Amino acid sequence: MYQSFIGLEVHIHLLTKTKVFCACRSAFGDEPNTNICPVCMGYPGVLPALNIESMRMGCMVARSLSCTIPRETWFERKQYFYPDMTKNYQISQFASPLGQAGWIDIEGRGREKPIKKRVRIKECHLEEDAGKMIHTGTVSLLDYNRAGVSLLEIVTEPDMETGEEAELFIQQLRRLVRYLGVCDGNMEEGSLRADANVSINLPGRGLGKKVEIKNLNSSRFVRLGLDYEIRRQAQFLDEGKEVVQETRLWNENRDRTEPMRTKENAQDYRYFPEPDLPVFTPDAAFLKSVEDALVELPLARFKRFMDEYGLTEEQADQLCEEKALSDYFEAAVRAAFKEGLAKHDAAERIANWLLGDIKHILGREGIPVNAIASFRLGPGRLASLVVMIAAGKISGKNAKQTVEAVIKEDKDPQSIVGERGWEQLNDPKLIAEAALAAFAGEADTVNTLRALIANPDNAKEKRRRALTAYLVGKVLAATGGRADPRIAGAQVEELLRR
Numbered sequence: 001m002y003q004s005f006i007g008l009e010v011h012i013h014l015l016t017k018t019k020v021f022c023a024c025r026s027a028f029g030d031e032p033n034t035n036i037c038p039v040c041m042g043y044p045g046v047l048p049a050l051n052i053e054s055m056r057m058g059c060m061v062a063r064s065l066s067c068t069i070p071r072e073t074w075f076e077r078k079q080y081f082y083p084d085m086t087k088n089y090q091i092s093q094f095a096s097p098l099g100q101a102g103w104i105d106i107e108g109r110g111r112e113k114p115i116k117k118r119v120r121i122k123e124c125h126l127e128e129d130a131g132k133m134i135h136t137g138t139v140s141l142l143d144y145n146r147a148g149v150s151l152l153e154i155v156t157e158p159d160m161e162t163g164e165e166a167e168l169f170i171q172q173l174r175r176l177v178r179y180l181g182v183c184d185g186n187m188e189e190g191s192l193r194a195d196a197n198v199s200i201n202l203p204g205r206g207l208g209k210k211v212e213i214k215n216l217n218s219s220r221f222v223r224l225g226l227d228y229e230i231r232r233q234a235q236f237l238d239e240g241k242e243v244v245q246e247t248r249l250w251n252e253n254r255d256r257t258e259p260m261r262t263k264e265n266a267q268d269y270r271y272f273p274e275p276d277l278p279v280f281t282p283d284a285a286f287l288k289s290v291e292d293a294l295v296e297l298p299l300a301r302f303k304r305f306m307d308e309y310g311l312t313e314e315q316a317d318q319l320c321e322e323k324a325l326s327d328y329f330e331a332a333v334r335a336a337f338k339e340g341l342a343k344h345d346a347a348e349r350i351a352n353w354l355l356g357d358i359k360h361i362l363g364r365e366g367i368p369v370n371a372i373a374s375f376r377l378g379p380g381r382l383a384s385l386v387v388m389i390a391a392g393k394i395s396g397k398n399a400k401q402t403v404e405a406v407i408k409e410d411k412d413p414q415s416i417v418g419e420r421g422w423e424q425l426n427d428p429k430l431i432a433e434a435a436l437a438a439f440a441g442e443a444d445t446v447n448t449l450r451a452l453i454a455n456p457d458n459a460k461e462k463r464r465r466a467l468t469a470y471l472v473g474k475v476l477a478a479t480g481g482r483a484d485p486r487i488a489g490a491q492v493e494e495l496l497r498r
């Protein structure tokens with residue numbers, strides 16, 4: 001068997017309002033060529049100016065990946081010609097990238113066996129994106145809106161071995177940059193793009209001939225492309241052939257990689273320091289602003305949710321999918337805990353509401369999960385509701401109606417329940433009175449049931465239960481749905497035996 005070495009280069013669009021070296025708007029989907037100026041169009045004689053926000057967001061990612069931020073970081077010109085880049089060079093970082101020598105732990109259930117691995121990060125560097133070429137028939141159109149958009153490239157060491165590990169890396173990195181709020185992670189729109197490189201060799205022989213795979217615009221394609229490539233190269237070696245060092249493209253329609261260009265030697269981009277941008281020396285205030293903006297990493301939060309709140313892996317994973325959702329969850333649990341509910345009980349109830357009814361309602365109302373902070377049923381309100389349910393003050397059915405009313409009227413659950421008279425009826429005496437009134441209108445059913453009870457018959461047990469449930473339903477209806485169903489059930493059984 002062979003040993004495989006997989007490295008990834010992930011590009012992320014930083015969510016800065018303006019581009020990295022000019023004041024043009026940085027946005028996806030605008031009318032072509034409307035967000036451009038002489039700087040990002042590369043006119044002669046213009047001067048770029050660094051957007052400090054791009055540098056700050058880049059450093060946030062670097063620090064979250066345990067990278068070191070050097071005392072001095074600067075930019076280089078990477079020379080190459082391509083129609084989507086009018087300057088004929090790209091401003092990038094080469095000798096002193098903003099983030100150096102870090103790592104990230106990846107963990108997951110895995111398809112066959114659990115995955116747990118530390119992936120070293122070689123570097124993170126800041127650069128400008130190029131424009132976009134759109135090929136239609138015999139013409140190619142150019143949209144330069146993307147030219148100059150802040151791009152952070154994250155380069156790993158070749159520490160992964162399977163397509164699945166690389167897929168997990170992308171998924172976790174995507175979650176991380178979304179938690180930091182520095183990238184929307186949308187792979188379809190290209191705000192997170194990955195190139196992979198893979199080489200295989202006999203164990204102990206080190207890296208083999210490196211093949212790069214481009215056009216991997218989903219984490220699934222990363223897995224499929226790499227697994228395909230590992231199989232392809234293994235077959236080559238089995239047949240005694242040599243693997244060619246080249247760049248290949250993933251063809252998603254044919255589920256295979258195809259040659260794009262052969263790269264005998266590393267391209268010489270003639271990097272040289274960008275003379276128009278000064279060396280960036282992060283000062284204490286800048287570094288503090290970076291550290292202050294860091295958040296608990298998604299994997300750490302996922303594990304803590306299981307430990308601290310007793311959630312299942314499935315629940316913790318779903319809640320941690322979006323930072324806003326996990327923030328909401330914790331705020332609600334804390335509020336319910338303050339109102340006297342035990343922590344695990346509160347967590348279980350709140351997780352069930354969030355992952356069930358509330359997710360459903362958000363979908364219905366067209367509210368994205370990451371905008372849950374603006375939802376009318378805020379964490380404090382959900383906590384109050386859950387506390388009322390736990391105390392038996394409100395029935396499950398009325399709780400659902402309360403949620404709908406809270407959303408409609410923007411009021412607290414207590415006010416809604418009070419105004420509607422939805423407090424659950426717990427007094428057995430009052431419920432018994434309601435039951436007797438209901439019995440009066442159901443004489444036939446009551447007689448049948450009493451007969452069945454007087455002469456127990458196993459064959460008719462199912463019928464007895466169905467009729468009892470029917471009667472309990474009548475009692476609940478008689479109280480406007482307010483009676484506690486368990487007490488109502490017990491009262492009906494008791495009255496029938498009298």
Ligand SMILES: [Zn+2]
Pocket residue numbers: 019022023024035036037038039040041148
């Ligand atoms: Zn511009």
